[in-house]
Amino acid sequence: MAEDEIWTEKYRPRRLEDVIGHQQITRRLISYVKSGNLPHLLFSGPPGVGKTACAVALARELYGETWHSNFIELNASDERGIDVVRNNIKNFARTAPLGEAKFKIIFLDEADALTSDAQSALRRTMERYAATCRFIISCNYSSKIIEPIQSRCAVYRFGPLNATDITTGITRIAKNEGLKIEKDGMDALIYVARGDMRRAINALQSAATIAKDITADVIYQTTSTAKPKEIEDMLKLALNGQFMDSRNKLDELLITYGLSGTDIIDQIYRSMFELGLDEDVLVALVDRIGEADFRLTEGASERIQIEALLAHFKMQGAARSK
């Protein structure tokens, strides 16, 4: 294998039993393989948790050697438009499946990026080729998929992977690549991954370019993530009434790590539960974080939103000490 190969590809599960986590889903997919038939499928869930990996492993097991000819992966949100996607489907569906197979599989990634009109066009395409093709539609949010498509599919919801799953995946790769992962290094990988195995593997590969001994410092440095402790320190300063100091800490984090506003908000959200705050204080702060998060997606100033959030930490801290 090439030295510079991307590890997420190199370690893509070949078989359904190699997929980590999602046992209930893989069990049912294996039963499709055994029966030699499957309905249209809708895979929904966050990025990097194994939706594509499951679809490819399913095709490999179903078709064996001929899987490449009987499986196509298309990006539904192809920027050239839904007509290009439909043309690709048409060309692929035109020829009969190879080998023993009764149907071909069309894997459509990012279907939730399609407008409702484009999804309606897709639905008609699904119907037209239903005799010779099965569709596996992948999306982050099933609520963004129109009802007529959802009702034609068996829906599988992929959740984020838990810490044990990430540890299993990372340990497997580290062993093969001759890396030593320190306990704090693994904790950092789990923190950075946020349930996304792709993110964990990419973080490991970047870290491996600078060290064979993977520590938390290496992970935070190579992924431009602030250490949870630094975020906690910033929040504690605000809670203790030292608003200007917490603001300086924010500056330091922005400069050191080049964090985006949404990165910091996400980290603040995760750190605040470690501060031993009363439930009613947490409730008030979570409410504010939700607000700031929404405003950022609407294009508000990152700097002002985060400072406003720190101001709320200060106000809650002051109310708490009364």
Ligand SMILES: Nc1ncnc2c1ncn2[C@@H]1O[C@H](COP(=O)(O)OP(=O)(O)OP(=O)(O)O)[C@@H](O)[C@H]1O
């Ligand atoms: N459950 C898993 N078990 C083992 N490896 C995994 C798992 N999930 C992800 N990976 C690794 O991460 C890579 C990316 O995963 P995959 O392409 O399946 O994500 P996805 O859920 O389809 O994401 P997206 O929504 O972004 O397309 C895989 O090639 C594999 O290396």
